[in-house]
Amino acid sequence: MADETRKRTQETANTAAVLVTSGTGKTGRRVVERLTARGVPVRVGSRRGEVPFDWADESGWEAALSGMEAAYVAYAPDLGAPGAPGAMTAFGEVARRCGVRRLVLLSGRGEPEAEAAEEALRAAAGDAELTVLRSAFFTQNFSEGALLGPVRAGVLAFPAGDTAEPFVDADDLADVVVRVLCGEGGAGRVHELTGPRALTFTEVAAELTAATGREVRYAALTGAEYGEMLVGYGVPEAEAAFLAELFTTLLDGHNAAVTDGVKRVLGRDPKPFAAFAAEAARDSAWDA
Known part of the structure; x- marks a missing residue:
């Protein structure tokens, strides 16, 4: 145990500094918190950051x-979005010029467009060690993302049909990111990260009902209906069309399988959806 502790301390010390892109976002801020707790120098990549x-x-x-040894790459709006491969090429070239040695890229499962962006970064980054994390949908989308409002309103309207999705907790993903960034295992590979069980949106609604103590139901939409709903909420038409196509493509069943990616990196099981929902309810995530 003492040898393992010394090894981790040394490996963490070897990570001189880390840039966390989208550093105030859903996953980025969690990565920042964990690296900071370990004493790793962190540069928070945001528009309002000390170095914007x-x-x-x-x-x-x-x-x-500049001066960074490693970087967590969380591209916005989405790695499968138009323009992402070009952005990854440009980012990789800059990272190579700056001498960045380790990159951890957030990607999506079963997204050919995202895989093209992964390859663009790999080609541009030269000898940098690249780890790709292909993630399932985050459980936190229901507590601090686009689906927070619908949960509070009691109706989850989404184009998922009866397809099951193995939702992964963003805290688990952040733990994986930090472990890789600090050289503690899993580096230089492609990992598919999921939760321990695939749930349909109807089952998710039941879990949320149990956690919140008030009814949450699922209302299935077609992709076209979802796009129209987003436009009605003020989302630009092009973005609404992209999101509608993305979700209907990802939720056609090809991503329903559960993986052991989290356990292989962290040595423990991922957090179940019910545990996430209970914690979020205790933290008043869905209070009006």
Whole structure:
């Protein structure tokens, strides 16, 4: 045990500094918190950061990557979005010039477009060690993301049909990211990260009903209906069309299988959806 502790301490010390892109987002802020707790120097990549970083403005990337040994790459709006491969090529080239040695990329499961962006980063980053984390949908989408409002309203309207999805907890993903960034295992590979069980949205609604103590039901939409709903909420038509196509493609059943990716990296099982929902309810996530 003492030898393992010394090894982890040394490996953490070897990570001189880490840039966390989208550092105030759902996964980025969790990664920042964990690295900071370990004493790893962190640069928070955000538009309002001390060294500003904006995925829409390449001019600030070199300053943000300068002096960094590693980076967590969480591309916004989505790695499967149009323009992502070009952004990954540009980011990889800057990272290579700045001498970044380790990259951990957040990707999506079963997304050919995202895989093209992964390859673009791999090709541009040169000798940098690249770890790709292909993640299932986050459980936190229901507590701090786009589905927070619908849960509070009691109706989950989404184009998922009766397809099951093995939702993964963002805290588990952040633990994986930090372990890889700190050189503690799993680096240089492609990992598919899921929760321990696949749930349909109807089953999710039942779990949320149990956790919140008030009814939450699932209302199935077609992709077209979902896109129209988003436009009605003020989402630009192009973005609404992209999201509708993305969700209907991802939720056609090809991503329903559960993987052991979290356990292989962390040595423990991922958090069940019911445990996430109970914790979020205790933290008043769905209070009006």
